[in-house]
Amino acid sequence: MTAGFLIAALSAVIAIKSEIIDRRARKQADEDAAEEGLVPARPLGVLATLPSSENNVVGRGEAVSWIVEALDTAAAVAVVGRRGIGTSSCAIKAANEIARGLSDGQVAYLNLRAEGKRLSARAVLARLARRFGTRRPGVGHHVAIAAAAQELSRHLHQARIRLVLDNVDSVSQVAPLLPPLQGPSRLLLVGSPALVNAPGVVRSLRLEELSEDETVEMFAAARARAPGGGIRDELRSDPDVRQIVELCGRQPRTVCAVGYRMIEHRWRPSEVLETLERALKAPPHRRLSWNPVVSLLTERDVAYASLTPAAARLFRRLSLAPGPLDHAAIAAVSGSSVTRVRALVDELVAGRFLQGAGGSGTEGFRYQIRPLLAPYARLHLRHAEPIRRRIAAQARLVRRVARQAERHAAQLAAADTVGSADWPPASVDNARDWFRRHRDLLHAMVVGSRAASDQTQQSDAAAQCARATPGDAVIEHSPIPGRVRRWWFRLAVALCRWHAHEALCRWHAHEARLRDWNAVCHVVLGARAAGDRPHITRWADNELGVLQRHYGVLQRERGDRDGSGDRDRTCLGRALMTLTRAVARRGRRYTAQADMNLALALLDLDRPEEAIEHLILAQWHRSRTDRVGHALTDLAFGVAHLADGEQGKARRHLVRAANTFHSIGDTRGYAAALSNLGNAQWRLGERLDAEQSWMDALREHETVNAPRERAVVLLNAGAAMVISERRRAEESDTPRQPSPRARRCYDLVREGLQSWRTWPPSRGLGRTLLDLGKAAKLLDRLDEARRHCLEALEVCEQVDDAEGAAAARAFLGELGGSGPDAQPRLDDQ
DSSP, rough: OOHHHHEEEEEEEHHHHHHHHHHHHHHHHHHHHHHHHHSSSSOOOSSSSOOOOOOOOOHHHHHHHHHHHHHHHHHHEEEEEEEESSHHHHHHHHHHHHTTTTTEEEEEEEETTTTTTOOOOHHHHHHHHHHHTTOOOSSSSSSHHHHHHHHHHHHHEEEEEEEEEEEEOOOOGGGGOOOOOOOOOOHHHHOOOOGGSSOOOOEEEEEEOOOOHHHHHEEEEEHSTTOOOOOOOHHEEEEHHHHHHHHHTTOHHHHHHHHHHHHHHHHHHHHHHHHHHHHHSSTTSBBBBBOHHHHHHTTTTTHHHTSOOHHHHHHHHHHOOSSOBHHHHHHHHHHHHHHHHHHHHHHHHHHEEEEOOOOGEEEEOOEEEEETHHHHHHHHHHHHSSSHHHHHHHHHHHHHHHHHHHHHHHHHHHHHHHHSSSHHHHHHHHHHHHHHHHHHHHHHIIIHHOOOOHOOOOHHHHHHHHHHOOOOOOOOOOOOOHHHHHHHHHHHHHHHHHHHHIIISGGGGHHHHHHOOOHHHHHHSSSHHHHHHHHHHHHHHHHHHHHHHHHHHHHHHHHHHHOOSSHHHHHHHHHHHHHHHHHHHSSSTTTHHHHHHHHHHHHHOOOOHHHHHHHHHHHSSSTTTTTHHHHHHHHHHHHHHHTTTOHHHHHHHHHHHHHHHHHHTTTHHHHHHHHHHHHHHHHHOOOOHHHHHHHHHHHHHTTSSSSHHHHHHHHHHHHHHHHHHHHHHOSSSOOOOOOOHHHHHHHHHHHHHHHTSOOHHHHHHHHHHHHHHHHHHHHHHHHHHHHHHHHHHHHHHTTOOOHHHHHHHHHHHHHHOOOOGGOOOOOOO
C-alpha cells in the first residue's frame, strides 16, 4: 500500500512538471507568433520599425527640441507623463527628426504595450534579440536573461543604434538594459514617471496636459482632415468647443476622434456638449440609452485601459463621491479591504488619476479624482458598471459617511448636555474638526443627490424626432433608490444636528450655518421620499421651524437695522406656520417635539395661553419612559407660566424640571432650569433663593458650552443684585461705604459684558451696559457710570430697544447729564 501511494505521488509530480513545461513552450510559441507581426523580419533600416510622426502633434515643439538635444549627450533619456496626453507622439516625432538627420547608425522602436498587453522584461529582450540577431533569453532563468541582456547591450553599442522603448509601465520591464553602456548608442524611455529614478537615466522630461488653446487647435486640425471639413476661425472662440475638449480630458487621441466624427456625422458642438452634460449630470441610478458620443470617449481612453481591472473599477466608482475620501471610505465604495485599497490608490496616484486632498490624524490622507478626469470617471462608471452595482457602491459610501456623521453628532450632543471640567473635551474638538473637514462632502451628498435625482428633464421632443442627434433619451425617471434613501436621510439628520450645534450653542459665531441648515431642510422637504413618509416631512418641518424661530429671535436681539419693518415678527410668523404644518402631519413620530417647538414659537410671539395648550398636548404625547422629554416639557411649562404671570405654577414646573435634569446628568438642562427658577423666585419675592439659583446656574454653566445662556444668567443675576443694592442704599438715611456685595455685583455684570461684546450689538449688550453703569454708581464711580450709560443709550437706539433707551435716559438724568452732548466722546473699550 505504501509503495502504491509513492508511485501515485510520483506520477502526479511528473504530470505537474510536464504541464508546466508545456505551458512555457506554448507561451514561447505565442510570443514568437506575436513577434512576427510586431517586428518585421527584414534588416533594420532607419525607418523600418519607427512609426511615422503624426501631423497633429500640437504644442510640443519645445519638448521635441529638448529630446533631440538631450539624446546628443546623454546615454539614457526618459520622457515621462500620464498616459494619453501625447508623450508617445512627442517622442516618435523627436525620433523621426533624429532619423532624418542621422548620418550613421539606426533608429529602432518597440512598443511595450502594442496590443494592450504589458510585456515582461524577458519578452522585451526576446523581441529585441530576435530583431537584432543576438542570443535569446532562456525561459524564466535569470542567468540566461542577464547574459542575453549583456550581449544585446554590446550589439547596440557597436551598431550605434538609437533605441526608443515606448509605453514603459515600470522600470522592471527595461531593467536588463539599464544602465546602458557609455558610447554612441542612445536609449529613449517613454512612459511611467518612475523612469525618472531608473539607474542610468541621465536626463528626464515630464510632460503635462496640453493647454486649452492647444487642445482646441488640435480639435480644429482633426476636423480639417475629415472629408468635407475645414478649419474655421469661429471654432477657436466657440465656448461649446472649449467645454467639449475639457470634458475629453484634453487627451489628443479623444479630441481628434471627436472632431473627426463631428464632421463625419454632421454633429453640432452644442448637440455634443448637451449629450455629454446630460450623461454626466444624470444620477448614477438612472438608465440612459446608448449613445455614440459617450462610447467614443470611453473607448479612446488609453490611460484607463492601461490600469489593472481592480484599479479601473476603483477609479470609476470613486466618481460617486463628490469630495475627497480617506482610505476607509474608499474601501467602502470599492467593496474591498483597506489593505487592498492602499495598493490600488498608490497605483492610481502614480498614474495621476487621483490627487491628494490633505488630511492627517487617525483618518489619514484623503484622495479625490483629478478635476480634469472626473467626467471620464463618471462616463466609465455608466459604461462599465450595471445599475445595481452603482447603487450598491453608492449605498456603501453613504452608509459609511452617515455612520461617521452620526457618531460625531452624538459626541457633540453629549458634550452639550454633560458637563466637563476641561471644556471643550477632546471628543468635541475631534467631532468639530471632522465636520468642518468634510463639510463640502456632506452637503454635496445630501443636497446634490436629491437635486440630481429629482431634476426634471426638459427636452424638445419635436427637435429630437426631426433629426437624428447624438442626444440621450431618458428611459425612466426615478427617485433616490431605496438602498440609499434610508442612509441619505440619516446623513441629513446628522448634518442638521451639527448645524444646530454650531448655530444654537455658539450663537452669533456661526450664523453661516443657518443658511446650510436651511438648505438641508428644504432639500429633505423637496425629496420625493418625503411625500410618502410623513415622519420625514414632519422632521424636516420641525427642523425648519426651529431654524426660522431662532433666526427671528436673533433678529429681535439685534434690532431691525435694515429698516424692513418687523422682520423678527415675519420670521417668527413663518416659524409658526411651519411648525403648525408639522403638527398637522399624520402619524405619531416627532409629534411631541413639534408641539413643544410650536409652543416656544407662540411664546416668542407673546401668546402664552396657546403655548400652554400645545405643551399639554406635547406632554400627553410623551412616553412615560422619556424622562428627558418630560423635563424639557416642564421647562417649557415654567417659561410659559412666567410669561402668563403665574409664578407659582412656573416655580413648581421648574423645580420638577431641575430635579429631573439633575438626576439624569443633563448639566445644560439643569442650568437652564435653575436660571428660569431664579426668575420665578425673584418675582415671588424670594430674593435670596433667586440669587442662590442664579449662582448655582453660573456654576453649572462653567462646564457646558452655552455662552449665551451664561451671559443671560449673568445679566439677570447682576440686574437683580443691582436693584437690591440700590433699594438698600435708598432706604439708608446716612451715606456709607460701598459694600462687598456691591463689588460682587459689579464683577458679575462686568463678566457678562465681556461675553456680550464678543457678539454683534444686541439688546442684551445694551441692558448689560446699563446695569454696569448702575453697579459703578454703587461703587461711587460716577464718571464710569456715566460713560457706560451713554454707551448703553447708543446701543439701545441702534438695536431699536425703546424700553432700554428710556431707562438709560432716566438713569443719565439721575447722574446729572441730559444726553450724549453733555459728556466728551466715548472711547471704545
